Every structure is written in structure tokens, then in C-alpha cells.
Amino acid sequence: MTVFGTGYLGATHAACMAELGFEVLGVDVDEAKVASLREGRVPFYEPDLEPLLQKHVASGALRFTTSAEEAAAFGDVHFVCVGTPQRKGEHAADLRFVDSVIESLAPHLDREALVVGKSTVPVGTAQRLAARLAELAPSDQVELAWNPEFLREGFAVEDTLRPDRLVVGVASERAEKVLREVYATAIAAGTPFLVTDFPTAELVKVAANSFLATKISFINAMAEICEATGADVTMLADAIGHDARIGRRFLNAGLGFGGGCLPKDIRAFMARAGELGVDQAVTFLREVDAINMRRRGRVVDLAREVLGGSVLGTRIGVLGAAFKPNSDDVRDSPALNVAGQLQLQGAAVTVYDPKANGTARAVFPTLGYAESAVEAATGADVVLLLTEWAEFTQMDPSALEGVVAQRRIIDARNALDPARWRDAGWTYRSLGRP
Numbered sequence: 001m002t003v004f005g006t007g008y009l010g011a012t013h014a015a016c017m018a019e020l021g022f023e024v025l026g027v028d029v030d031e032a033k034v035a036s037l038r039e040g041r042v043p044f045y046e047p048d049l050e051p052l053l054q055k056h057v058a059s060g061a062l063r064f065t066t067s068a069e070e071a072a073a074f075g076d077v078h079f080v081c082v083g084t085p086q087r088k089g090e091h092a093a094d095l096r097f098v099d100s101v102i103e104s105l106a107p108h109l110d111r112e113a114l115v116v117g118k119s120t121v122p123v124g125t126a127q128r129l130a131a132r133l134a135e136l137a138p139s140d141q142v143e144l145a146w147n148p149e150f151l152r153e154g155f156a157v158e159d160t161l162r163p164d165r166l167v168v169g170v171a172s173e174r175a176e177k178v179l180r181e182v183y184a185t186a187i188a189a190g191t192p193f194l195v196t197d198f199p200t201a202e203l204v205k206v207a208a209n210s211f212l213a214t215k216i217s218f219i220n221a222m223a224e225i226c227e228a229t230g231a232d233v234t235m236l237a238d239a240i241g242h243d244a245r246i247g248r249r250f251l252n253a254g255l256g257f258g259g260g261c262l263p264k265d266i267r268a269f270m271a272r273a274g275e276l277g278v279d280q281a282v283t284f285l286r287e288v289d290a291i292n293m294r295r296r297g298r299v300v301d302l303a304r305e306v307l308g309g310s311v312l313g314t315r316i317g318v319l320g321a322a323f324k325p326n327s328d329d330v331r332d333s334p335a336l337n338v339a340g341q342l343q344l345q346g347a348a349v350t351v352y353d354p355k356a357n358g359t360a361r362a363v364f365p366t367l368g369y370a371e372s373a374v375e376a377a378t379g380a381d382v383v384l385l386l387t388e389w390a391e392f393t394q395m396d397p398s399a400l401e402g403v404v405a406q407r408r409i410i411d412a413r414n415a416l417d418p419a420r421w422r423d424a425g426w427t428y429r430s431l432g433r434p
């Protein structure tokens with residue numbers, strides 16, 4: 001089989017398919033990425049992925065190329081894992097990479113093949129691509145299926161090898177049969193395997209991400225109320241989370257969601273609903289987005305408040321740049337956004353992230369970068385915890401004693417024990433906790 005796109009999703013999928021016993025060819029247009037993967041080096045940080053890559057590159061089960069023609073000849077199942085980012089200045093998804101895979105692959109498909117979309121796309125895309133595939137492929141035994149992916153960064157390998165469900169949108173029993181063979185290991189282990197039509201499969205993905213985003217913004221809205229009343233949003237989340245119908249997961253209030261998925265997916269969903277004339281069905285997502293973006297401003301305001309009204313000329317130590325821990329991904333990162341806003345307002349900002357300094361520097365070269373939490377906090381008038389890496393949440397306040405200029409900390413992820421910091425003489429502030 002082949003995997004088009006070897007980013008966070010595709011590289012993981014390719015390595016995991018090799019782990020399941022398939023011969024896999026990864027395809028990417030980025031020559032540097034392909035060169036790195038060929039040497040067994042994952043060009044981003046994802047726990048557990050590199051050993052898997054190295055094992056299967058070494059055995060020859062996993063190879064990489066930049067040639068779509070080579071891929072067409074290599075396999076009968078072709079996964080599409082390329083990016084579908086937000087279009088510049090718009091809410092809609094940019095589908096040019098998905099389109100280009102079909103345009104480059106289809107003309108070489110001269111025998112039976114199944115093209116399986118995994119990228120997150122607006123509903124209706126699969127039907128359009130299936131028609132294009134039929135137009136371009138020399139063989140009439142070429143078909144499309146849609147198999148959305150639900151993996152989380154930081155747990156990508158585990159989620160791929162042991163998914164909590166598999167969803168396949170198919171147009172024929174033959175396609176279903178092929179996908180049952182591909183996922184035989186997970187199915188045998190009891191993973192629910194849901195067979196749907198194209199639009200349902202596409203919608204399952206955006207509905208799931210919309211629900212997760214809504215859950216986070218719901219608790220962040222409660223955090224705003226807690227701040228106005230002196231209530232504690234963490235205890236509130238614990239209490240409502242005990243209701244099994246609600247559940248405690250994804251109720252961590254704080255700086256809100258970012259990354260390459262939730263923000264752009266809810267926006268693309270709104271744009272698509274607008275095109276379909278059903279925008280009213282998802283106008284609540286506008287509020288979900290707005291609540292989420294307000295969290296970033298709230299942290300900047302809190303920093304200003306703690307610093308006596310202005311950040312101008314102050315020194316700020318920032319812990320975390322990635323959009324979440326255990327990842328080096330800084331796409332739409334709330335942490336970097338806050339760091340950038342504070343710098344724009346005149347603070348000297350020094351950032352430290354255990355894995356994301358490099359990716360952060362590439363998009364935000366003007367910020368200061370440190371090699372450790374202590375270095376970032378050196379001389380700081382306030383320290384901001386913006387990504388809850390274990391390295392930060394387990395830190396003892398004494399580690400920064402005598403390092404900072406002022407013992408002030410803003411815990412924007414509600415990830416520290418307030419008593420521990422206050423008892424050590426720190427001014428501790430968080431979002432939605434007294």
C-alpha cells in the first residue's frame with residue numbers, strides 16, 4: 001500500500017501500517033522530508049514513532065518516494081493523508097493538496113485500486129473526488145473510499161494501532177472488503193468498524209472535532225463566570241464530570257484549543273454549512289471559536305494586571321510553545337500567540353519548550369528562546385505556564401527561587417497546585433480558579 005503525505009498523520013499511518021505487516025511506500029512532494037524519513041529520522045516530534053520508523057525502514061518494509069507514478073505501480077491501496085489547512089483570509093479549507101494527489105496519481109492507475117481518503121475534508125469532497133478519479137484513471141476498477149482519522153498528536157502511534165473506532169465511507173462492497181482486510185488486526189481486537197456512505201464518513205470527523213471544541217469552550221465559558229464570581233472552574237469540572245453523561249475528559253479550562261485540527265476544522269465546517277445553505281445549524285461554532293480566542297486575550301490581560309497595568313519594559317518567561325504537551329506542533333498555538341502579543345506590547349519575552357523551540361523559532365523568530373525553564377525564567381517579572389508539559393507541572397517552586405526577579409506565576413492551563421506555589425511565597429494566578 002502507499003501513503004500520500006508524510007506529515008503528522010501520514011508518517012504515523014505509514015509506520016503503523018508497516019507494523020501491521022504491510023509493505024508500505026510513503027509519498028511526499030517535500031524532498032527534504034522524504035530524505036529524512038528514508039534515513040529513519042522523523043522530521044517532527046511524536047512519541048514512539050521514530051523507533052517504529054527505524055525498524056521498518058531497516059527491514060525494507062517501509063520506503064519513501066516523491067514519485068506518484070512509482071506509487072501507482074507499487075500498491076493497490078493508496079491512502080491520502082495530505083494537509084487541508086485553512087485558506088488564507090477565509091474560513092474554508094484549502095483542498096489543493098488533496099486535489100493534487102488525485103491529479104498526480106489517477107492517470108497512472110491502470111489496474112484495480114482503492115484510493116482511501118484520510119485527510120479531514122468538507123462534506124461533499126469525496127463524491128467530487130470519486131468523479132474526478134473515474135474521469136482520470138485508465139482502469140475502470142479504480143474506486144474511492146473515505147476513512148477519516150481520529151488520532152491525537154502525542155498519542156498518534158497508540159491511537160493508530162489501537163483506535164477506539166474505525167469509520168469507512170464506501171460506495172461498494174468491494175471497497176468495504178478491502179478495508180476490512182487492511183484493518184483486520186483492529187477489527188479482531190474488537191474495534192467498532194462502522195461502514196457508512198461518503199457524506200456520513202466525512203461528517204463524522206468534523207462533528208467529532210466540533211463536539212470536542214464545544215466541550216472545551218463550554219468549560220472556558222464557565223471559567224469566565226467563575227472568574228466573575230470567585231468560583232473554582234476546576235472543582236466545577238470535576239463535579240459535573242462525575243456525571244457519566246457529561247464525563248470529565250476535555251473539560252480542562254484554561255488557554256483553550258489550538259493546533260492543526262480543531263480551530264481550522266470548526267471554521268471549515270461553518271464555511272461548508274454556509275455553502276450548503278444550512279449555516280444556522282452551526283452558528284454556535286462561531287461562539288465556540290470566539291470563546292476560545294478570548295482565552296488568549298484574557299491571559300495577556302492577566303499578565304498586564306499582574307505587572308501593574310503595562311507589560312512595557314518587563315521581562316516575561318514563557319513555559320511552553322507547542323499547542324499541547326508531547327508535541328512540537330505550533331500550528332495555531334495559543335502559547336505562541338500569547339507570547340507574540342506580549343512581545344508586541346513591549347515585553348522582553350523568552351520562551352522555552354522541551355520539543356517545540358525549533359518549530360516555534362521558524363514561525364516566530366523574533367521571540368527569545370531558552371534551553372531550559374530556568375533560563376527562560378531568569379530575571380522574569382512574571383512566569384507564564386502556557387503548555388502543560390510534565391516537566392513544568394512537576395516543577396517545584398524552589399527550582400525558580402532566586403532565578404526570577406519577582407515570584408509571580410500565571411498558570412494558564414490550571415495545571416499547577418496553587419497552594420504549593422502560594423506557600424512558597426509566589427503570587428499565583430490562573431484562569432477560573434480563585
Ligand SMILES: NC(=O)c1ccc[n+]([C@@H]2O[C@H](COP(=O)([O-])OP(=O)(O)OC[C@H]3O[C@@H](n4cnc5c(N)ncnc54)[C@H](O)[C@@H]3O)[C@@H](O)[C@H]2O)c1
Nearest residue numbers: 005006007008009028029030082083084097100119120149
Ligand atoms: N495531525 C493530526 O493529528 C491529524 C489527525 C487526524 C486528521 N488529520 C488531518 O490529516 C491531514 C494531514 O494533516 P497533518 O497534520 O499530517 O499535515 P502535515 O502538514 O503535517 O502533512 C501533510 C503532508 O502532505 C504533503 N503533501 C502535500 N501535497 C502533497 C502531494 N500532492 N503528494 C504527496 N504529499 C503531499 C506535505 O508536504 C506534508 O508533508 C489534514 O487533513 C488533517 O486535518 C490530522
Ligand SMILES: O=c1ccn([C@@H]2O[C@H](COP(=O)(O)OP(=O)(O)O[C@H]3O[C@H](CO)[C@@H](O)[C@H](O)[C@H]3O)[C@@H](O)[C@H]2O)c(=O)[nH]1
Nearest residue numbers: 149150151152153216250251252256257258259261323324
Ligand atoms: O480539556 C481540554 C482538552 C484539550 N484542550 C486543548 O485542545 C487542543 C486540542 O487537543 P487534542 O484534541 O488533544 O489534540 P489534537 O492532536 O489536535 O487532536 C484533535 O484533532 C485531531 C485532528 O483532527 C483529531 O484526530 C483528534 O481526535 C482530536 O482530539 C489543544 O490545544 C489542547 O491544549 C483544552 O484546552 N482542554
